[in-house]
Amino acid sequence: MNLKKKWRIRMTPTIKSINGPVIKARNASDLKIREMVTVGKLIGEVVSIDGDYAIIQVYEDTSGLKINDEIIKTNRPLSVRLGPGMIGNMFDGIQRPLDKIALKHGSFIPSGLGLSNLDEKKKWDVKIKVKVGDKIKKGQIYATIDESPIIEHRLMSNFDGEVLEVLDDGKYCIEDTIVKVKTKEKIEDLKLYQYWPVRVQRPIKRNKPLSELLLTGQRVLDIFFPVAKGGTVAIPGGFGTGKTMLQHQLAQYSNADIIIYIGCGERGNEMTQVLEDFPNLIDPNTGRGLMERTILIANTSNMPVAAREASIYTGITMAEYFRDMGYDVALMADSTSRWAEALREISARLEEIPAEEGYPAYLGSRLSQFYERAGDFINLNGSHGSVTLIGAVSPTGGDFSEPVTENTRRSVNVFLGLDKNLAYSRHYPAINWLNSYSNYLNQMANYYENISGEDIVSLRNKMMEILTEEDKLQSIVMLVGKDSLSDKQKNLLDVASMIKIAFLQQNAFNDTDKYVPLNKQIQMLKVIENYFNISKNLIEEGISYKNIYDKTLIAKINSMKYDIKNDEIEKFATLNNNIQSYFQSVKEGNK
Numbered sequence: 001m002n003l004k005k006k007w008r009i010r011m012t013p014t015i016k017s018i019n020g021p022v023i024k025a026r027n028a029s030d031l032k033i034r035e036m037v038t039v040g041k042l043i044g045e046v047v048s049i050d051g052d053y054a055i056i057q058v059y060e061d062t063s064g065l066k067i068n069d070e071i072i073k074t075n076r077p078l079s080v081r082l083g084p085g086m087i088g089n090m091f092d093g094i095q096r097p098l099d100k101i102a103l104k105h106g107s108f109i110p111s112g113l114g115l116s117n118l119d120e121k122k123k124w125d126v127k128i129k130v131k132v133g134d135k136i137k138k139g140q141i142y143a144t145i146d147e148s149p150i151i152e153h154r155l156m157s158n159f160d161g162e163v164l165e166v167l168d169d170g171k172y173c174i175e176d177t178i179v180k181v182k183t184k185e186k187i188e189d190l191k192l193y194q195y196w197p198v199r200v201q202r203p204i205k206r207n208k209p210l211s212e213l214l215l216t217g218q219r220v221l222d223i224f225f226p227v228a229k230g231g232t233v234a235i236p237g238g239f240g241t242g243k244t245m246l247q248h249q250l251a252q253y254s255n256a257d258i259i260i261y262i263g264c265g266e267r268g269n270e271m272t273q274v275l276e277d278f279p280n281l282i283d284p285n286t287g288r289g290l291m292e293r294t295i296l297i298a299n300t301s302n303m304p305v306a307a308r309e310a311s312i313y314t315g316i317t318m319a320e321y322f323r324d325m326g327y328d329v330a331l332m333a334d335s336t337s338r339w340a341e342a343l344r345e346i347s348a349r350l351e352e353i354p355a356e357e358g359y360p361a362y363l364g365s366r367l368s369q370f371y372e373r374a375g376d377f378i379n380l381n382g383s384h385g386s387v388t389l390i391g392a393v394s395p396t397g398g399d400f401s402e403p404v405t406e407n408t409r410r411s412v413n414v415f416l417g418l419d420k421n422l423a424y425s426r427h428y429p430a431i432n433w434l435n436s437y438s439n440y441l442n443q444m445a446n447y448y449e450n451i452s453g454e455d456i457v458s459l460r461n462k463m464m465e466i467l468t469e470e471d472k473l474q475s476i477v478m479l480v481g482k483d484s485l486s487d488k489q490k491n492l493l494d495v496a497s498m499i500k501i502a503f504l505q506q507n508a509f510n511d512t513d514k515y516v517p518l519n520k521q522i523q524m525l526k527v528i529e530n531y532f533n534i535s536k537n538l539i540e541e542g543i544s545y546k547n548i549y550d551k552t553l554i555a556k557i558n559s560m561k562y563d564i565k566n567d568e569i570e571k572f573a574t575l576n577n578n579i580q581s582y583f584q585s586v587k588e589g590n591k
Contacts, residue, residue: 001039002477008532011027011071012027012052012070012071013025013026013028013030013031013037013070013071014026014027014067014068014069014071015065015066015067015069015071016053016067016165016388017067017313018062018066018067019349020062020265020345021057021058021059021062021304021305021306021346021349022045022055022056022057022058022346022349022350022351023039023055023056023057023058023062023065023071023543024053024054024055024056025053025054025056025071026052026053026390027052028046028049028052028053028054028071028524029049029051029052030073031046031049031054031071031073032046032049032330033046033047033048033049033395034046034047034077034078034197034199035073035074035075035076035077036074036076036077036443037056037071037072037073037074037479038071038072038074039056039058039062039065039069039071040065040069040070041066041067041453042059042060042062043059044056044057044058044059044071045057045059045077045078045096045306045310047350048350052497054234055082055350056071056499057306057309057346058304058306058311059093059304059306060304060307060308061304062393064362067087069271075359076154076195076197077197077198077199077200078094078197078198078199078310079195079196079197079198080095080117080195080196080198080201080314080317080318081095081117081118081193082193082194082195082196082317082318082321083118083153083155083174083192083193083194084118084124084145084147084153084174084192084475085118085119085122085145085147085174085191085192086118086147086295086318087149087151087291087292087293087294087295088291088294088295089295089296090275090293090295090296090297090298091117091295091297091298091312091314092297092298092299092303092307093264093295093297093299093303093304093307093308093309093310093311093312093314094307094311094314095117095314096115096117096259097118098298099214102412108171118174118193119172119174119470120174120175121173122149122173122174123171123172123173124145124171124172124173124174125145125146125170125171126143126144126145126169126170126171126172126178126192127143127144127145127169128142128143128167128168128169128179129141129142129143129144130142130143130163130166130179131163131166132163132164132165132166133162133163134162134163135161135162135163136157136159136160136162136163136181136517137157137160137381137494138157138158138159138160138163138203138380139156139157139203139324139378139379139380139381140156140157140271140380141154141155141156141325141381142155142157142163142178142179142190142533143155143178143192144157145192148179148292148293149284149288149292149324150288150292150293151257151258151292151293151327152325152344153325153557154325154326154545155190155192155410156194156324156325156381157181157190158194159181159183159188159190160183161181161182161183161184161188162181162182163179164180164181164182164187165179165180166178166179166180167222168434173191173192174192174193175191175192176192177190177191178191178192179257185203196321197314197317198310198314198316198317199313199336201320201373202317202320202321202324203380204377204378204379204380205376205377205378205379205380205382206377206378206569207375207376207377208230208375208376208378208384209376210228210230210231210375210376210378210440210443211228211376211443211444211446211447212228212229212376212447213226213228213229213447213448213518214226214227214228214229214231214254214255214256214295214328214330214388214446215254215255215518216249216250216253216254217249217253217254217514217515217516217517218246218249218250218253218285218429219503219504219506219516219521219524220429220431220433220503220506220508221416221429221431222226222434222518222521223456223460223522223525224438224460224463224464224504225414225416225431225436225437225438225441226435226438226440226441226444227388227390227414227438227440228376228388228412228413228440228444229256229376229378229386229388230374230376230386230387230388231374231388231389231413231414231440232371232374232388232391232411232412232413232414233389233390233391233412233413233414233415233416234391234392234393234405234407234408234409234411234412234414234415234416235247235390235392235393235416235418236392236393236394236400236405236415236416236417236418237392237393237394237398237417237418237419237420237423237430238393238397238398238418238420239394239398239577240424241398241418241419241420241422241423241430242395242418242423242424242428242429242430243334243335243392243394244266244270244334244392245428245508246275246416246418246429246431247261247332247390247392248277248291248336249429249508249514250330250332250390251278251290251294251332252281252284252286252290252329253284253514253515254330255285255328256296256327256328256329256330256388257293257327257328257454258293258294258299258319258322258327258328258329258330258483259290259293259294259295259329259330259331259332260294260295260297260315260318260319260329260331260335261274261294261295261296261297261332261565262297262298262299262311262312262315262332262333262334263296263297263298263299263300263329263334264297264299264308264311264333264334264335264336264338264339265299265300265301265308265335265337265338265339265341265342266300266301266335266338267300267301268300268301268302270464271298271300273501274296274298274576278290278291278294279291284515295315295318295319297311297314297315299311301338305341305342305345305346306342306346307591308338308339308342309339309342309343309346310335311339312333312339312370313370315331315333316331316370316373316387316389317531319331319373320373322385322386322450323377323379323386323387324379324380324381324383324385325383325385325387326381326383326384326385326476327385328378328385328388329385329386329387329388329563330387330388330390331387331388331389331390331481332390332391332392333389333390333392334391334392334420335391335393335394336367336370336391336392336393336404336408337393337394337395337404338394340359340363340367340403340404343359343360343363343366344358344359344360347359347360355403356403357402357403359375359403359404363407364407364410364411366408367404367407367408367411368407368411370389370391370411371389371391371408371411371412372411373387373389374387374388374389375387380462389412391408391412393405393408398420400417400435402409405455413438413439413440414437414438414439414440415435415436415437415438416429416431416451417431417432417435417436417437418430418431418432419431419435427447427500427504427505428505428506428507428508429506431504433467433504434467434468434471435465438577439462441457442457444457445457448522449584451518451519451522452518452519452522454522456522457524458524459522459525459529462529463499463503463525463528463529466495466496466499466532467496467499467500468491469492469496470492470493470496472491473485473492477493487539487544487545487548488536488539488540488545490545490549491532491535491536491539491545491548491549494535494549494554495528495531495532495535496579497533497554498557498558499528500526501558502524502528502557502558502559502560502561503521503524503525503528503561507561507562511560511563512561512562512565512566513562515566516561516566517566519569520566520569522566523569523572524560524561524572525576526572526576527557527560527572527576527579528557528558530576530579530580531553531557531579534579534580534583535548535583538583538586538587541587543586543590547586547589547590548583548586550582553578553579553582556575556578557575557579560575
């Protein structure tokens with residue numbers, strides 16, 4: 001025996017100290033940054049290493065842990081399992097299935113659960129798309145599954161290699177190996193799922209310029225502040241301004257193929273409403289149930305904050321997975337403010353130097369890293385897919401200058417500022433047209449022209465100029481009254497009121513108005529433009545505002561959104577003729 005040789009003894013990592021969800025570990029030199037570990041029976045992630053010590057962020061309630069409990073390596077980063085069974089399901093922030101937990105444990109999630117996130121017993125009808133001897137590349141589809149009546153799940157390889165073995169088409173569980181691939185290093189088994197690290201962006205072949213509109217059926221969005229497929233959107237607003245309801249509208253009516261809705265730190269009753277409402281909603285684009293294309297992720301305010309911080313990464317990884325199949329995905333995060341609060345709490349426990357309002361100095365970069373995963377892409381397998389990110393922000397007291405809103409504004413291209421005064425006056429969606437903007441407007445010009453054959457962007461800009469001028473005139477009206485205005489200005493106020501009531505205000509409880517196709521939206525705006533152009537010309541010819549104004553005609557224009565059904569576009573010609581006939585009679589009566 002060599003008594004002089006020095007042997008390295010590997011000590012098992014153990015808990016040195018516990019501070020809420022933050023664990024300090026000793027004997028941790030073999031751990032890796034971002035490695036997933038089990039602390040006792042709880043799931044955690046290594047966030048820093050200093051010599052023999054490591055800091056671990058635990059994604060569950062740490063009650064019951066004690067000093068010297070063992071920490072076990074898993075040799076892989078925090079990952080989600082991607083495969084059939086996600087559509088129509090509801091997970092927590094680290095992809096544990098909440099329906100299974102509820103059946104087994106009731107209303108609250110106990111610590112240390114080892115439940116599988118996907119159903120391992122269910123057999124799926126699998127169609128194999130490769131054969132022995134084929135060369136297979138990363139991203140290539142090797143099998144398909146009809147996951148729901150409207151979604152085909154496409155299984156994609158994570159390896160380059162040659163197909164060695166293939167099973168026949170048939171019914172298989174997710175753990176069954178259906179294809180074997182020989183790579184340069186070894187033989188890999190392709191099952192009905194794959195793991196992917198949540199903090200790593202999935203690879204693409206190249207980006208595409210954003211050129212297609214995310215149709216929502218909401219007039220204020222589809223024309224005034226358009227959202228591109230693959231775009232980024234922020235919806236900031238104080239309490240009661242309708243952030244959650246607007247996201248529900250977008251989830252139900254947008255023409256994305258897949259919806260991923262993340263309840264990040266929201267109240268439990270709000271997520272309960274989502275659970276109760278979504279299964280009963282019908283997707284107007286397919287006529288099928290909304291849950292047949294939806295994944296829900298819930299990490300409510302009473303769940304562990306570390307899992308809340310991970311929830312948006314879980315969601316965006318799922319979104320990229322379906323994007324790689326060739327789908328357009330829309331992700332709703334409600335709200336990123338609660339996510340930032342979780343980030344702040346964890347940062348404080350890690351004893352990091354705080355920045356503005358106690359948030360960590362890297363708040364802006366983390367938000368940017370999240371939103372930059374949106375886009376319109378050509379995937380590795382040659383398919384085309386997109387991820388649209390729509391994040392609600394809940395600034396305290398509706399203050400848009402607070403850090404989360406300001407940092408979000410720098411990362412997004414559509415800013416939909418919700419206004420409490422509009423909300424309290426029952427104007428929904430309560431989007432303030434003066435504070436909001438969309439950088440995609442000019443990019444959508446060709447899209448609008450292909451749909452309608454007209455310059456819709458110029459029409460929209462004309463309506464915005466009227467609203468901007470009306471805002472200036474309202475200051476004068478409040479000081480000296482409407483009678484002090486010129487006839488031209490009085491008429492402009494009437495037209496601005498039409499734009500707000502007839503076009504921007506939308507009734508979610510009316511079957512005709514809750515979802516409006518783009519061609520009807522364009523015709524509605526052209527009716528208002530027609531009224532404005534003719535009335536303005538008559539005033540310039542010397543006809544007084546008193547003779548032009550007609551309460552009945554204005555009421556008819558304001559009610560066109562209800563009176564003219566979505567499939568009765570031809571009736572707008574009649575309404576325009578009525579406007580022209582009325583003004584022609586006014587002109588003749590003043591000769």
